[in-house]
Amino acid sequence: MxxxxxxxxxxxxxxxxxxxxxxxxxxxxxxxxxxxxxxxxxxxxxxxxxxxxxxxxxxxxxxxxxxxxxxxxxxxxxxxxxxxxxxxxxxxxxxxxxxxxxCGIRVPEGDGPIDDDYGVAVSRLNPWHGGETVFIRRIDPVRGRLLNVPLPESGHRFGDIVLHDGAATGHRYDGEHKVPVFNEMARLVPSEFQTFVVFIRCGQRDDRDALLRATAPGIGYAEDWTESVRHYCLRCSYGTPHRHDAVRDDDWRPDRNLGIAAQSRRAVEHLLAQWVAGGGDRHLEAIETREVEPPPCEEGHVWWRGPDED
Known part of the structure; x- marks a missing residue:
């Protein structure tokens, strides 16, 4: 040689x-x-x-x-x-x-951006930095609109349009079907909705459900993070005073942590005022918001590989 x-x-x-x-x-x-x-x-x-x-x-x-x-x-x-x-x-x-x-991919006729229904999937946001997973509605082969309210720390919002990779790195159930999980590549179009972190206390599940179902001008979507965000106490991280009660897994937790996508704080305040006035054991404790940029993509690890790849 x-x-x-x-x-x-x-x-x-x-x-x-x-x-x-x-x-x-x-x-x-x-x-x-x-x-x-x-x-x-x-x-x-x-x-x-x-x-x-x-x-x-x-x-x-x-x-x-x-x-x-x-x-x-x-x-x-x-x-x-x-x-x-x-x-x-x-x-x-x-x-x-x-x-x-x-390549044989169905694309609707037209000249501008592709905007069609390619089904529901999951996107792993910022896969180079933790990778919170959210559901998306795919509007073309590699773009999707966020259907969940992501944590503010992700730098993303409900309704963002993100670019995702072409190859799935796993699967999750959407409640009925197995759907692919794709790594996000970039946030292309920021949403008009801000993310508000809302801390409430309510005595019954029905009270919480009434808030999740409620609609008001300027409100995009609300979801309960109380059980889904487990890796730290969200209330403590936002400096909201409260006590840590010992509860069993099947107990109802009166302290609830919600993510609400809204166009303004006033819209959230109006929604919650109506909810509290609806009766029952309903209390608003705090409304918080943080604007955070998506974390930068740094070299040095192969974040694009799926969990089953070598």
Whole structure:
């Protein structure tokens, strides 16, 4: 083996090793060096495009995946999907529509953004930083609108439109069916709804349910986080005084923590005033809100892999 061959082999191994470690900037640089030596190597274009996909650098992702697609024998390999994801992220709707259609994906007629019903799924928000999971209504092959009220710390809101990856990393039940779980790639369109964290006390489940069913101008959606958010005491984290009562799993917990998506604080105050006035053992303890930016995506771990992948 010549020194040149040995050097190229080392470069090849180092590039794939960097990708396996989640060192995306290093991987991109090494695959670029490999392409200098073999400019028509489909695998290297695909891998550099993949690195830039997870860096969320969409122009270079699109460029290299289109080149890999041109060098591929099959019309709908992974590079085809990744090119379509990049075009969607960039808002290049003509290219996105062309790519999805040529891959056999149903796309409604039109020229602008795709807006159809592709079913319910789950999106793992900020998968590089904890990964809160929420249900989404998919409006195109890789975009969805949030159906839950996410925690403010996620930097997301009810109604956000997010871009998600093309490959599922697991499944969850939506109450009736098994639905795919996709990693979020980016928040594309922020929602008009703010997230308000509301602490109430009510003696009966029916009182809580009455609030969840209530509607008012400016209110998008309300959900009870009391059992779903278990990893810390939400009230303590917001500095709301209360006592920790010892309860069994089947006991009703009078202290409830709700997430309410609303256009303004006034809308939330109006909703809760009506609820309290409705009678029963109903008490409002606090309304809090926090505006938090989504956490940055940092290199160094392979957040895009599913739990069953090596």
């Amino acid at each position: 010549t020194d040149t061959t040995h050097s190229f082999s080392d470069l090849h191994g180092a590039a794939y090793d960097a990708m396996d470690r989640g060192a995306l900037t290093e991987a991109s640089r090494l695959f670029a060096a490999l392409l200098d030596a073999e400019p028509d190597k489909r695998a290297y274009h695909y891998m550099r495009g993949l690195a830039h996909k997870y860096m969320r650098d969409w122009p270079l992702c699109l460029q290299h995946n289109l080149r890999a697609k041109a060098l591929a024998d099959d019309e709908c390999e992974a590079e085809h999907w990744n090119a379509a994801i990049a075009a969607t992220a960039m808002g290049d709707w003509a290219e996105a529509r062309r790519l999805w259609t040529s």
